[in-house]
Amino acid sequence: MAKLYIVPTPIGNLDDITLRAIAVLREADFILAEDTRTTSFLLRHLGIEKKLRSHHKFNEHATVQSVAETIAAGRCVALVSDAGTPGISDPGFLLVRTCIEQGIEVETLPGATAAIPALVQSGFPCDRFCFEGFLPQKKGRNKHLQALADEERTMIFYESPYRVVKCLEQLAELFGPERRVSVSRELTKKFEQTVRGTLAEVLDHFRAAEPKGEFVIVVAGRPKPGRRSECLEEADGPQENRKQ
Numbered sequence: 001m002a003k004l005y006i007v008p009t010p011i012g013n014l015d016d017i018t019l020r021a022i023a024v025l026r027e028a029d030f031i032l033a034e035d036t037r038t039t040s041f042l043l044r045h046l047g048i049e050k051k052l053r054s055h056h057k058f059n060e061h062a063t064v065q066s067v068a069e070t071i072a073a074g075r076c077v078a079l080v081s082d083a084g085t086p087g088i089s090d091p092g093f094l095l096v097r098t099c100i101e102q103g104i105e106v107e108t109l110p111g112a113t114a115a116i117p118a119l120v121q122s123g124f125p126c127d128r129f130c131f132e133g134f135l136p137q138k139k140g141r142n143k144h145l146q147a148l149a150d151e152e153r154t155m156i157f158y159e160s161p162y163r164v165v166k167c168l169e170q171l172a173e174l175f176g177p178e179r180r181v182s183v184s185r186e187l188t189k190k191f192e193q194t195v196r197g198t199l200a201e202v203l204d205h206f207r208a209a210e211p212k213g214e215f216v217i218v219v220a221g222r223p224k225p226g227r228r229s230e231c232l233e234e235a236d237g238p239q240e241n242r243k244q
């Protein structure tokens, strides 16, 4: 059936692929992959042989229309990124929008993504939250963070290991060193770890232990005026969870 399937893939632990994702990857006419080598590795692991086409941020503007035409002509296409859910800080949005505009059916499978386990693992309220993805690297970064200082919802940021300390420093400066934060690294992998505490405490932790791996930073929202924060208040310094 002519359709675009959005297929999440594991963010570390290969067992996190869903049965439905495997079925779609097996049935699709071809797979659009952010990096064909990364996806070939996953397909080999799953015992699937399938044609792959490149679909990444450097070619998506040029190829999106021809992909939509191919689906409209009756093909079933699956889109994957290197890890997690396509469209979430990864290519996907442009193709989904184009398909919807052209009346092509889109079906998004639920599955792996880094933001949601980091949010739930933080212990901060997750009834309402905002996903900020990657901050601008240079221009506009400070202004962007300033605009979030009064945000009352829990905030989720993706950050490279090279900028984790800088990001925590900026957050402490703009949100105050007492604001609570939860930093999760290497989710679903062998060295998964979550460090929770005030921005000042978690900053000290990562100044002493060089950040390595992939990171999600979850920041508590500003407490409502006159209300106590709903976030955990640990008494003595940062609290660390490591996989056993």
Ligand code: SAM
Binding pocket: 011, 012, 081, 083, 084, 085, 086, 087, 088, 089, 090, 112, 113, 114, 115, 157, 158, 159, 160, 184, 185, 186, 187, 188, 189, 214, 215, 216
């Ligand atoms: N599409 C992905 C998703 O659904 O989460 C995000 C892709 S984005 C290019 C990569 C960023 O996601 C990393 O820099 C990191 O911030 C976060 N990330 C991905 N895998 C992770 C993991 N296993 N642990 C912690 N963060 C991860």
